Amino acid sequence: MTTRASGYFLPGDDWLHRRNPATKLLMFVAVLLAAFVLPPAILVVLLILVAVAAVTAGMLGPLLRSLRIPAVLIASILIVNAFFLPGAPTVIASLGPVHLTAEGILFGLTTAGRVLVAFCASILFLLTTLPDDLLEALVARGASHRIAFVVLSAVQLVPQLQHRAASILDAQQARGLSVQGSLLKRIRALVPLVGPILLGSLIDVRERTFALEARAFGSGRPRTAYRIVPDPPADRIVRWLTLLAMLGILAAAVLGLGR
Amino acid sequence: MNVDWLTICAEGQTEGCIPAVQLIYLIAIVIGAVVLALIARRSRDLSTATLALMPVAIAINVAVGALIVALRLPIYLDSIGTVLVGVLAGPWAGALTGLLTNLIWSILPVPGGAGPTIAFFAPVAAVIGLMAGFWSRRGVFQLRSDDERAGGFLALAAGFAASLVALLVVQSTVGLSFDAADPDSQTRFVTLGIVIVVIGVAVAWISNRTIFRLRPGEPRTLSYLAVATGLTTAGIVFVLLRLLFSSDGYFSTLNGSPESALPGTDLSGLALADPLGLIIEAAVAILAGIAAWRWATRGNRARLFPVWIGGLTTGLVAAAMSAPISAGVFGGVTGSGTDALVALYRTLGLSVFQSAFAQGLTSDPLDKTISYTVVYAILLALPVTVRTMFSRGETTVTE
Numbered sequence: 001m002t003t004r005a006s007g008y009f010l011p012g013d014d015w016l017h018r019r020n021p022a023t024k025l026l027m028f029v030a031v032l033l034a035a036f037v038l039p040p041a042i043l044v045v046l047l048i049l050v051a052v053a054a055v056t057a058g059m060l061g062p063l064l065r066s067l068r069i070p071a072v073l074i075a076s077i078l079i080v081n082a083f084f085l086p087g088a089p090t091v092i093a094s095l096g097p098v099h100l101t102a103e104g105i106l107f108g109l110t111t112a113g114r115v116l117v118a119f120c121a122s123i124l125f126l127l128t129t130l131p132d133d134l135l136e137a138l139v140a141r142g143a144s145h146r147i148a149f150v151v152l153s154a155v156q157l158v159p160q161l162q163h164r165a166a167s168i169l170d171a172q173q174a175r176g177l178s179v180q181g182s183l184l185k186r187i188r189a190l191v192p193l194v195g196p197i198l199l200g201s202l203i204d205v206r207e208r209t210f211a212l213e214a215r216a217f218g219s220g221r222p223r224t225a226y227r228i229v230p231d232p233p234a235d236r237i238v239r240w241l242t243l244l245a246m247l248g249i250l251a252a253a254v255l256g257l258g259r
Numbered sequence: 260m261n262v263d264w265l266t267i268c269a270e271g272q273t274e275g276c277i278p279a280v281q282l283i284y285l286i287a288i289v290i291g292a293v294v295l296a297l298i299a300r301r302s303r304d305l306s307t308a309t310l311a312l313m314p315v316a317i318a319i320n321v322a323v324g325a326l327i328v329a330l331r332l333p334i335y336l337d338s339i340g341t342v343l344v345g346v347l348a349g350p351w352a353g354a355l356t357g358l359l360t361n362l363i364w365s366i367l368p369v370p371g372g373a374g375p376t377i378a379f380f381a382p383v384a385a386v387i388g389l390m391a392g393f394w395s396r397r398g399v400f401q402l403r404s405d406d407e408r409a410g411g412f413l414a415l416a417a418g419f420a421a422s423l424v425a426l427l428v429v430q431s432t433v434g435l436s437f438d439a440a441d442p443d444s445q446t447r448f449v450t451l452g453i454v455i456v457v458i459g460v461a462v463a464w465i466s467n468r469t470i471f472r473l474r475p476g477e478p479r480t481l482s483y484l485a486v487a488t489g490l491t492t493a494g495i496v497f498v499l500l501r502l503l504f505s506s507d508g509y510f511s512t513l514n515g516s517p518e519s520a521l522p523g524t525d526l527s528g529l530a531l532a533d534p535l536g537l538i539i540e541a542a543v544a545i546l547a548g549i550a551a552w553r554w555a556t557r558g559n560r561a562r563l564f565p566v567w568i569g570g571l572t573t574g575l576v577a578a579a580m581s582a583p584i585s586a587g588v589f590g591g592v593t594g595s596g597t598d599a600l601v602a603l604y605r606t607l608g609l610s611v612f613q614s615a616f617a618q619g620l621t622s623d624p625l626d627k628t629i630s631y632t633v634v635y636a637i638l639l640a641l642p643v644t645v646r647t648m649f650s651r652g653e654t655t656v657t658e
Contacts, residue, residue, distance in 0.1 A: 086609065147355075151363060154314035199640055201319065202312075202315060202637070212311060
């Protein structure tokens with residue numbers, strides 16, 4: 001078990017890895033904005049853009065492999081909308097009580113396309129950015145170190161909670177708790193399992209509070225950083241260009257371009 | 260500049276206008292931004308103990324929520340930690356916990372996460388935290404069985420019940436139809452709506468001043484709460500049975516014909532004709548109500564009634580907020596266990612938005628009631644030394 005908050009991160013030294021996390025976050029927000037406010041035709045362009053970025057950064061393989069995660073969501077958006085879009089008149093094919101409609105397919109494709117673009121952009125961001133670096137970069141930019149602590153510590157606590165759950169399961173089974181059998185029996189077995197997990201983690205909060213206070217977490221004095229995240233000069237230019245692009249996207253959406 | 264497109268779409272119109280769901284979605288974004296700014300301001304004066312509690316609460320939210328997603332159940336249970344923080348450390352800490360839960364979950368490689376889906380519902384999670392703080396300040400998790408403040412909750416429930424009865428009476432006599440083309444029906448719809456709300460408010464206000472005006476230590480409080488638990492259970496069971504089994508209920512549409520939701524399965528025999536069906540449903544509801552009343556009279560169990568009121572109202576607000584997001588962003592389909600419900604409601608003839616809202620109304624109140632009950636149980640079991648570390652820890656359950 002690893003307690004390091006690495007998540008999806010894959011080490012590398014290409015142009016995308018070298019960007020400052022704040023730059024990548026801004027680019028990610030710009031892609032999201034374009035996907036949701038511009039007409040659906042832009043989705044194809046955005047997908048190509050994300051794919052080109054992935055190829056040049058050597059991240060195409062991991063990106064494609066990670067696509068199995070939203071597969072269920074995208075399939076269910078396509079299927080439910082293609083067959084169950086209410087009030088869609090153009091029936092293409094009928095399968096018993098359900099009708100495949102042209103409007104349903106179009107609506108499903110648009111929605112699924114938006115989700116796909118958003119997912120690919122976010123996964124590319126996560127693949128090339130270490131969460132520690134992201135938070136350190138945001139704190140250096142004036143974000144609250146208190147909130148950064150909450151986020152990073154929560155990300156690390158999820159695997160710890162799973163680890164604790166496994167050891168409590170072992171302990172209760174050693175005492176003779178049966179976790180097999182009928183559904184009712186398994187639901188009853190949840191109480192002696194979930195109870196100690198929740199209460200144990202909540203009681204740990206007291207220890208953690210004292211540890212934080214002993215290290216002057218609540219002090220308002222200036223802090224020094226252990227990790228220094230590089231911010232190359234090229235990043236500043238990229239950030240300004242991204243901001244301009246976002247303004248352009250908003251202007252295009254408000255002026256009703258392509259409507 | 261031409262602003263003709265800046266009008267709300269009429270039924271069936273798709274071009275040169277803004278769909279209503281998109282407008283609601285925009286409003287939700289604005290509300291979310293305002294809530295975010297307020298949270299950011301308030302988060303500066305959170306104590307170290309609160310900041311140490313929030314990661315644990317977020318981890319609990321994500322762990323339990325991911326388990327529910329993996330089991331494909333039509334509920335969520337991803338706000339237990341949010342409610343806990345809202346109760347122990349105040350509404351703004353709760354709101355921040357909810358917001359961060361959804362943002363962090365969307366980047367974690369666990370079921371339900373690893374994608375932007377859940378992040379879009381962050382404003383809903385924030386409001387759940389706000390409401391938990393609001394209800395805890397009203398004493399939902401603190402009431403002793405003879406607390407005088409229980410009267411306020413009883414009056415609130417009475418007001419709700421009165422509005423519901425008024426709605427049913429109007430439905431079965433005048434009818435509550437809304438026709439966009441007919442200004443007369445619109446006026447009637449609005450007038451009747453106002454009358455129904457006024458009746459509910461009046462009943463709540465008057466009963467709060469008269470029969471539910473309780474003194475501290477009043478022994479009647481416990482029996483009132485128990486009776487209210489029984490009546491509410493009977494009411495909910497009756498409405499559910501009517502929805503499913505009445506002669507035009509959901510089971511009547513599953514007649515095995517190819518147009519129904521489950522072709523080949525004929526369940527229309529379960530749709531009972533009135534008055535026999537009405538009598539059976541009423542009898543079952545009364546039996547369930549008596550069982551709930553007997554259960555609640557033992558010990559201090561009736562204290563859970565205010566907790567459930569908090570959970571139900573939070574669920575209603577969550578449903579109203581998440582429906583436009585779900586319909587506007589995902590077309591109502593989010594890849595979790597609730598999709599089955601959405602597909603069912605669409606086959607029953609509801610629109611994209613209506614089916615998302617109906618799904619929320621089915622899942623959310625139940626989900627939040629369970630969450631509030633779990634939080635109540637956690638607070639009962641948590642040592643006093645841990646609870647009193649937080650600003651509002653002393654105002655939660657003792658005994």
